[in-house]
Amino acid sequence: MDKITVIVPVYNVEQYLDRCVNSILNQTYRNLEIILLDDGSTDNSGKLCDSYKDERIVVVHKKNEGLGLTRNVGIKKATGKYIVFIDSDDYIDTTMIENLYLDLKKNNADTCIGGFKRIYKDRVVNSVNPYAGKIVEKNEILTSVLSKMFGKSGNNNDYLEMSVWKVLFSRDIIVRNRIFFPSEREFISEDIIFDTEYYSNANRVYMSSDVGYNYCDNEGTLTTRYNPNRFELQEKLYLELDARAKKLGIYENVKARIDTTLVAIARYSIKLEQKFSKQNGRRKAFSNIKRICNNSTLEKVLLDYNLEESKKSKVVNDLIKNKNYHLLWYTMLLKNRFGI
Known part of the structure; x- marks a missing residue:
């Protein structure tokens, strides 16, 4: 079983961090490298990162730079064959990484895209990959995968969520092509910029039916906060x-x-x-x-x-x-x- 690196940027999430880290430690897929990146937290998040006793965990404390640039530090330190990104105020089902990995290997792909669950206070909404079960070859990836990430087209339901946190990526593709995230302070969505570079270099993508990523509708996130710009x-x-x-x-x-x-x-x-x-x-x-x-x-x-x-x-x-x-x-x- 190949080593998979899990990259987790951490910033002032002390109330959510245990939930996130424990969901990774409890994965059925055990060959993990877990990189916790404390992005200059001013609460107890940094101390929490140091408190976890698992030999698979690597903790990095760094000055505050934001989500995108912090993920880049994780990419540079990663040693796994594949990379998974998880936001520290979210969590994953125990079988998510195994499901994505088995789907990827079974279909001889270098990339596997799953779905996710959106967790609200009063309900849970499943967002299944609309192309679940489909294999997309290199000559179709730009039109059949990347294009669908650029946004919704009217009332059509063919939109593919562009967020990187429900995807198993090839580290070789990332490293060989020097693919990194811009700062979200430069672009309001750093993920889609990363996606344009990654998927233009991918060779075979598998669309998984897994919905093991739990995206939490937490108050005060970047998407719900007031921003005059x-x-x-x-x-x-x-x-x-x-x-x-x-x-x-x-x-x-x-x-x-x-x-x-x-x-x-x-x-x-x-x-x-x-x-x-x-x-x-x-x-x-x-x-x-x-x-x-x-x-x-x-x-x-x-x-x-x-x-x-x-x-x-x-x-x-x-x-x-x-x-x-x-x-x-x-x-x-x-x-x-x-x-x-």
């Missing part, structure tokens, strides 16, 4: 993915997907501006909403944007397109108060 960061990612798609020859496959994502993030960013207007001040919030609506990239996308979406989304899209700021404000007020 959220939309501008998304625009930067949009332009980067636009350029990469053209270079990889998959632009026509992903154009609708990156457009849909940009418009969706515009709606969400405006909603958050209204939601946090009491803390930030109504005048500032209104100014930020105007700034988003007048963004030249968004204006260009909305000019001929007619992808299939819900009626509620279309109404908001039209309000943004027509710069109807006041009606947009009250629409988001209703959404925030009543969830309509």
